[in-house]
Amino acid sequence: SQTIHQWPATLVQPVGSPLSLECTVEGTSNPNLYWYRQAAGRGLQLLFYSVGIGQISSEVPQNLSASRPQDRQFILSSKKLLLSDSGFYLCAWSQGGASSYNSPLHFGNGTRLTVT
Amino acid sequence: EDQVTQSPEALRLQEGESSSLNCSYTVSGLRGLFWYRQDPGKGPEFLFTLYSAGEEKEKERLKATLTKKESFLHITAPKPEDSATYLCAVPKSSSASKIIFGSGTRLSIRP
Numbered sequence: 001s002q003t004i005h006q007w008p009a010t011l012v013q014p015v016g017s018p019l020s021l022e023c024t025v026e027g028t029s030n031p032n033l034y035w036y037r038q039a040a041g042r043g044l045q046l047l048f049y050s051v052g053i054g055q056i057s058s059e060v061p062q063n064l065s066a067s068r069p070q071d072r073q074f075i076l077s078s079k080k081l082l083l084s085d086s087g088f089y090l091c092a093w094s095q096g097g098a099s100s101y102n103s104p105l106h107f108g109n110g111t112r113l114t115v116t
Numbered sequence: 117e118d119q120v121t122q123s124p125e126a127l128r129l130q131e132g133e134s135s136s137l138n139c140s141y142t143v144s145g146l147r148g149l150f151w152y153r154q155d156p157g158k159g160p161e162f163l164f165t166l167y168s169a170g171e172e173k174e175k176e177r178l179k180a181t182l183t184k185k186e187s188f189l190h191i192t193a194p195k196p197e198d199s200a201t202y203l204c205a206v207p208k209s210s211s212a213s214k215i216i217f218g219s220g221t222r223l224s225i226r227p
Binding site (some may be wrong): 043109 | 120122147148150157159161162165167189207212214215216217218220222
């Protein structure tokens with residue numbers, strides 16, 4: 001069966017420091033990968049998605065970037081964090097390729113980021 | 117513009133008191149609607165996919181239905197463990213790979 005791992009679970013970082021959140025998926029190949037952010041009591045905002053290695057689509061202009069160095073690895077980064085980057089970050093995967101049509105997302109357990 | 121709107125924002129029910137949550141959407145050429153359950157501090161857990169108007173899916177005390185404009189999540193005789201935030205989501209018109217979410221309904225069931 002497929003599993004998704006996301007770490008760390010919580011993170012407290014000062015303003016201006018760098019960020020690296022990592023997500024890996026097991027049990028599937030060529031998945032679509034996603035990063036979402038969820039503000040307190042709000043819905044999920046799509047940040048980035050990727051349909052393959054090195055292929056990243058950015059949905060919202062911001063202080064963050066994403067990379068996909070391997071098929072099942074997705075990384076969210078920032079060179080200098082802002083206070084407004086605080087939130088709950090969620091990685092997700094769905095079936096890729098021809099199976100991606102109507103394929104639901106499956107989420108990790110998220111990273112709670114607090115920028116101080 | 118593609119949009120997903122959920123109502124109510126919050127709902128408090130007594131154990132055993134049935135009700136419905138609403139998800140309305142404005143997407144051209146719907147290619148599926150997803151329901152998720154999210155517990156505090158956790159990632160959303162997939163519940164259902166609905167593909168076409170008239171379709172229904174059931175899981176324990178939950179039943180999801182779909183029309184051309186909206187979806188309902190009916191909860192029958194809920195228990196305290198059904199307390200969670202329920203989210204609905206749809207693929208964008210421009211790309212089925214981009215999934216957009218409503219802001220959710222926070223459901224609380226009192227024993």
